[in-house]
Amino acid sequence: xxxxxxxRDARYAQAIVNEISSLVDGRNIRIVHVCGxxxxxxxxxxxxxxxPDSIKLVAGPGCPVCVCAAKxxxxxxxxxxxxxxxxxxxxxxxxPATNSTLAKERSNGADVRVVYGASDAVSIARDNPDRxxxxxxxxxxxxxxxxxxxxxxxxxxxxxxxxxxxxxxxxMEILVNIEGFGVDGFITPGHVSTIIGSSAFQPFAxxxxxxxxxxxxxxxxxxxxxxMILKQIQEGRADSENEYTRVVKPEGNLAAQRxxxxxxxxxDAPWRGLGIIKKSGYYIKKELAEHDARLRFEIPETESxxxxxxxxxxEVILGMTDPLECxxxxxxxxxxxxxxxxxVGHEGTCRIRHEYTMD
Ligand code: SF4
Numbered sequence: 001x002x003x004x005x006x007x008r009d010a011r012y013a014q015a016i017v018n019e020i021s022s023l024v025d026g027r028n029i030r031i032v033h034v035c036g037x038x039x040x041x042x043x044x045x046x047x048x049x050x051x052p053d054s055i056k057l058v059a060g061p062g063c064p065v066c067v068c069a070a071k072x073x074x075x076x077x078x079x080x081x082x083x084x085x086x087x088x089x090x091x092x093x094x095x096p097a098t099n100s101t102l103a104k105e106r107s108n109g110a111d112v113r114v115v116y117g118a119s120d121a122v123s124i125a126r127d128n129p130d131r132x133x134x135x136x137x138x139x140x141x142x143x144x145x146x147x148x149x150x151x152x153x154x155x156x157x158x159x160x161x162x163x164x165x166x167x168x169x170x171x172m173e174i175l176v177n178i179e180g181f182g183v184d185g186f187i188t189p190g191h192v193s194t195i196i197g198s199s200a201f202q203p204f205a206x207x208x209x210x211x212x213x214x215x216x217x218x219x220x221x222x223x224x225x226x227x228m229i230l231k232q233i234q235e236g237r238a239d240s241e242n243e244y245t246r247v248v249k250p251e252g253n254l255a256a257q258r259x260x261x262x263x264x265x266x267x268d269a270p271w272r273g274l275g276i277i278k279k280s281g282y283y284i285k286k287e288l289a290e291h292d293a294r295l296r297f298e299i300p301e302t303e304s305x306x307x308x309x310x311x312x313x314x315e316v317i318l319g320m321t322d323p324l325e326c327x328x329x330x331x332x333x334x335x336x337x338x339x340x341x342x343x344v345g346h347e348g349t350c351r352i353r354h355e356y357t358m359d
Contacts, residue, residue, distance in 0.1 A: 007218035008045075016223040017050050023230035029055045030182050031229060032175065032319055034168060035062035035189035036347020037217050043356040045219040055226070058319040061171050061274060062189060063347035064139045065091045066317055069270035071304040072164040073097035076136045078299050079162070080110035085128060087121035088136035090114045091345035094338060098305045102136075118150040118161070125159035134293045138164045142191040144282050145256040148263035151288050162293040163283055167266060168192050169204055170280035176208045178318065185211040185229035187222065190244045195260075197252025201240035209238040216244040263288060272306045272341060273314030311340035316349050323350040330354060 033039065039059040042048060048057050061067050074097045080086045086102060093102045093114060106112040111131075115121050121135035137147045144165045151161065168189060175181055188201050193214040201212040211232035215225035225243040232239060242248050260282070269281020284292040307314050310328050315321035323329050323342065333339035335351055342350035 007216075007220050009220070013050070013220055013223055016220065016227050020055070020223070020227050020230060021052050023227065023234055024052050024054055026052075026054055029184045029230065029233070030058060031055065031185045031187060031226060032058045032060045032183045033062065033187035033189070033215075034060040034172060034175075035187075035191070036064075036066075036345075036349070036352070037191065038062065038187060038189065038215065038222060039349055039352050040346060041217050041219055041222055043352050047219055047222050050223070051226070057226070058183075059316075059349045060175055060319045061271065061317045063317075063342065063345065063349065064143070064166065065089075065095050065345050066313065066341045066348050067166060067171075067271045067274065068092070068095060068138050068164045068341070069272050069304070070097045070306045071270060071302075072136075072138075072162065073102070074302055074304050075294075075299050076102060076134070076162055077105055078302075079132075079134050079293065079297060080105045080112055082297070084111070084132040084134050084297075085124060086110065086112045086134050086136060087115045087124055088112075089116075089138060092136055092138055094344050095341050096308065096338065096344075098302065118147045122150050122153075122155045122159055125156045129156065129158060131158060132297075133159050134162055135159070136162045136164065140166050140168055140189070140192050141195040141260075144264065145195060145253075145259050148259045151263045151284065151291055152259065155291060157290065160291045160293040160296045161284065163264075163281070164269075165264070165282035166269060166271065167280045167282065169196075169201065170277050171271065171274065172201075172204060174274055174277055175318065176210065181318075181320075183210060184233060185213070185226075187225045187229070188212045188214045188240065190214055190216050190221075190248060193242070193244065193248045193252065195253050195256045197250050198240055198242035198244075198248050199250040200252065205238045205240045211238050212240040214240070214242045214244050214248050216247065271317075273317040308339060313340040313342045313350070316342050323353040324357070326350070 125133035213225040264282040
């Protein structure tokens with residue numbers, strides 16, 4: 001049955017595609033998005049197949065568990081081996097670290113619990129006052145405010161957070177500075193823009209002369225954002241525009257921004273596959289240090305390995321390699337038994353490609 005909701009209307013989609021074709025005018029255009037949910041929409045609805053061949057739509061670093069450095073997972077594993085209760089999101093449990101995963105540690109007897117959010121972890125801490133409860137907080141600007149709220153809400157003294165929270169705009173800076181990367185426009189992430197606002201990307205757009213458009217998550221949103229990028233290119237503009245006006249405000253969510261500023265400071269952070277990116281991570285402020293697992297526990301420094309032999313996640317995360325080009329795709333590396341982080345969760349590019357290209 002054909003879907004004909006307002007956001008999936010086939011005739012409207014065709015009209016936008018026609019306009020895209022006339023705007024691109026045969027030029028090679030490379031558009032990058034940095035959001036796993038966008039990649040899911042694009043793959044699920046075959047958006048790439050609707051576009052002229054000269055438009056390349058590329059997935060960048062938009063999956064929070066994929067870019068979580070192995071070092072952070074190794075730390076969580078170390079803490080689980082000390083007998084503490086480790087709580088985190090479901091995807092994180094299966095993310096490969098240097099030699100293990102939290103799931104493997106759990107099967108060896110560690111107390112690793114999947115939670116829906118930091119508030120569940122706080123409840124577990126209240127129910128287990130004699131145990132240390134660590135929440136492994138992973139995500140972008142979208143997830144960070146909910147974690148900040150728990151920190152600010154006077155959690156019990158046996159509760160702490162191992163932060164691996166990332167800030168998206170600095171990662172985009174890295175992409176544009178990679179020699180030969182080449183990008184003509186960015187589809188900026190709708191969820192992140194809800195918090196920081198579409199105008200947060202304006203300095204980036206101006207500095208690098210790259211059009212940016214915040215997009216929603218329906219196929220028509222993505223098509224319309226591509227049309228808007230091409231229109232900017234045609235007009236010689238490079239601005240941060242907002243296609244997702246039904247949710248995103250130019251200024252973002254000011255209350256969420258205040259909460260973030262109260263709980264976190266921003267500093268350099270390691271991204272899997274991308275190395276250390278300046279000013280790209282949220283860390284707990286010193287006023288809340290008693291809940292900072294990095295300070296609360298002595299965790300020995302280990303030699304962590306971000307990318308296991310043969311895995312090409314570092315190239316996939318950068319949008320330089322398609323998952324199908326990895327020789328381990330669908331063989332050694334599957335959603336049931338992920339070898340690399342990009343095959344773990346529903347926002348991972350390899351996982352998404354597997355879901356929509358394999359039977
Ligand atoms: S298919 Fe697996 S091993 Fe290959 S790049 Fe993707 S996650 Fe890494």
